[in-house]
Amino acid sequence: MKDSPEYLQKRAFFDSLLTIYGRKPVLEALEDFSLPVHKLHLADSNRRDQVITRIEQLALERQIEVAHHDRKSLSRISRNARQDQGVALDLAPPLYGSASAFLHDAASAGKNYELLALDGITNPQNLGMIIRSACAGGIDGIILPRKGCAQIDPLVIKASTGTLFKTRLLRCGDLAPTLAQFRERGARVYGLSSHARETLASIGTGKPTVFVLGNETHGVSKSAAEQCSDSLRIPMHNDVESLNVAVTAALICFRHQLG
Amino acid sequence: MKDSPEYLQKRAFFDSLLTIYGRKPVLEALEDFSLPVHKLHLADSNRRDQVITRIEQLALERQIEVAHHDRKSLSRISRNARQDQGVALDLAPPLYGSASAFLHDAASAGKNYELLALDGITNPQNLGMIIRSACAGGIDGIILPRKGCAQIDPLVIKASTGTLFKTRLLRCGDLAPTLAQFRERGARVYGLSSHARETLASIGTGKPTVFVLGNETHGVSKSAAEQCSDSLRIPMHNDVESLNVAVTAALICFRHQLG
Numbered sequence: 001m002k003d004s005p006e007y008l009q010k011r012a013f014f015d016s017l018l019t020i021y022g023r024k025p026v027l028e029a030l031e032d033f034s035l036p037v038h039k040l041h042l043a044d045s046n047r048r049d050q051v052i053t054r055i056e057q058l059a060l061e062r063q064i065e066v067a068h069h070d071r072k073s074l075s076r077i078s079r080n081a082r083q084d085q086g087v088a089l090d091l092a093p094p095l096y097g098s099a100s101a102f103l104h105d106a107a108s109a110g111k112n113y114e115l116l117a118l119d120g121i122t123n124p125q126n127l128g129m130i131i132r133s134a135c136a137g138g139i140d141g142i143i144l145p146r147k148g149c150a151q152i153d154p155l156v157i158k159a160s161t162g163t164l165f166k167t168r169l170l171r172c173g174d175l176a177p178t179l180a181q182f183r184e185r186g187a188r189v190y191g192l193s194s195h196a197r198e199t200l201a202s203i204g205t206g207k208p209t210v211f212v213l214g215n216e217t218h219g220v221s222k223s224a225a226e227q228c229s230d231s232l233r234i235p236m237h238n239d240v241e242s243l244n245v246a247v248t249a250a251l252i253c254f255r256h257q258l259g
Numbered sequence: 260m261k262d263s264p265e266y267l268q269k270r271a272f273f274d275s276l277l278t279i280y281g282r283k284p285v286l287e288a289l290e291d292f293s294l295p296v297h298k299l300h301l302a303d304s305n306r307r308d309q310v311i312t313r314i315e316q317l318a319l320e321r322q323i324e325v326a327h328h329d330r331k332s333l334s335r336i337s338r339n340a341r342q343d344q345g346v347a348l349d350l351a352p353p354l355y356g357s358a359s360a361f362l363h364d365a366a367s368a369g370k371n372y373e374l375l376a377l378d379g380i381t382n383p384q385n386l387g388m389i390i391r392s393a394c395a396g397g398i399d400g401i402i403l404p405r406k407g408c409a410q411i412d413p414l415v416i417k418a419s420t421g422t423l424f425k426t427r428l429l430r431c432g433d434l435a436p437t438l439a440q441f442r443e444r445g446a447r448v449y450g451l452s453s454h455a456r457e458t459l460a461s462i463g464t465g466k467p468t469v470f471v472l473g474n475e476t477h478g479v480s481k482s483a484a485e486q487c488s489d490s491l492r493i494p495m496h497n498d499v500e501s502l503n504v505a506v507t508a509a510l511i512c513f514r515h516q517l518g
Contacts, residue, residue: 166499254493
């Protein structure tokens with residue numbers, strides 16, 4: 001039953017898990033003892049090499065449950081047969097959760113916040129760089145939809161250079177309805193667009209704010225733009241039309257520190 | 260004779276030329292009629308395809324000198340046999356010149372300026388992104404040494420997304436002696452370093468300033484650091500150790516617009 005308390009509890013638990021894959025990312029996560037791990041998944045077909053041996057040692061040492069699968073079942077867990085290298089790991093990172101749970105808590109507590117929301121960011125390098133800049137810039141979190149964006153893969157983890165688990169990542173399915181929820185509960189939702197009238201520097205602080213970053217080629221999608229309360233631009237010289245999306249993210253996150 | 264007026268004049272002329280290569284970059288440069296072109300170089304071995312035909316048409320239409328070479332001579336011109344695709348183009352972009360000539364003019368005129376100086380930026384993607392952000396942020400120029408940095412190749416041109424010829428690029432051989440010259444003629448030369456005491460936001464404006472950006476893994480080199488008058492950091496949250504160098508460049512270039 002989809003609405004039973006057991007189902008909802010189970011679902012909330014699985015929503016709080018982040019499954020990563022690939023030998024190097026999994027090894028590095030296991031080596032970080034501060035990171036809560038739910039379960040390690042290994043393919044039966046794995047050749048025993050130094051990395052696999054080290055991964056198994058760490059799992060034993062940390063008393064982590066290990067599940068063995070055939071190659072096909074493992075790829076259903078990683079959802080990326082080409083890049084999983086026969087290894088996947090379910091993590092429960094403390095800053096990883098659902099966008100709606102964050103909104104519920106923040107709105108109930110009357111808390112102020114600033115978030116980035118990613119709309120069609122498909123380049124893993126960009127996603128990793130955005131996470132890195134957001135973490136360093138100290139923004140409160142990143143809304144990362146399951147649909148239309150790059151997902152947390154080994155390239156993203158590499159580009160985030162160790163910041164992935166120090167950054168609040170808020171998951172949702174589609175972005176547009178999530179933006180609508182934030183707006184309905186009092187957040188200003190700004191789409192970044194080079195055609196906007198208002199500038200980033202002109203908006204005040206002190207109000208919950210979501211900055212929507214669109215796809216580099218196509219900008220903010222129609223469905224997401226419809227849920228924005230307004231749009232913003234970053235003034236540019238020399239008739240430049242757009243900035244790299246990771247650069248835009250950094251300018252938003254660091255703007256309080258540079259003034 | 261290395262010091263004859265003829266030699267110096269000839270050398271100044273060749274210093275003002277930027278040689279690009281690869282079929283797509285050359286075609287796009289020829290299609291921009293505002294861009295002064297010195298000479299087109301073609302390898303005899305080129306198969307005649309649509310792009311080559313269009314390149315030859317544009318050269319004829321624009322009355323550009325065409326030189327034909329064997330494959331080996333062409334690669335001596337492009338200095339990149341693997342990526343030149345048998346095509347090279349000598350451009351004379353109006354904003355392209357030598358760092359020492361810029362310094363001479365600016366110091367003589369008592370002009371204020373802000374420049375980026377690149378020290379060991381070897382990733383073409385980063386170089387292209389830095390050019391794009393610098394152009395959009397309106398900084399006065401980028402010092403790009405011939406030694407130790409990525410050079411203007413097709414990947415850089417692609418990552419700069421049409422901003423390459425709208426950005427003042429100041430060339431030099433080694434960076435360190437050039438930084439010394441700027442310092443001696445009154446510029447503040449700041450090395451960016453996460454270990455610095457002073458922050459980017461703390462320095463005033465109104466004085467000629469050079470910001471030295473170092474290699475992502477190793478930071479500013481010893482030889483360049485020795486020529487810096489001071490070092491600067493960008494304050495970061497969550498114990499993040501460093502930012503992507505293109506992001507750092509953007510924060511420097513845009514800091515006046517975000518306050």
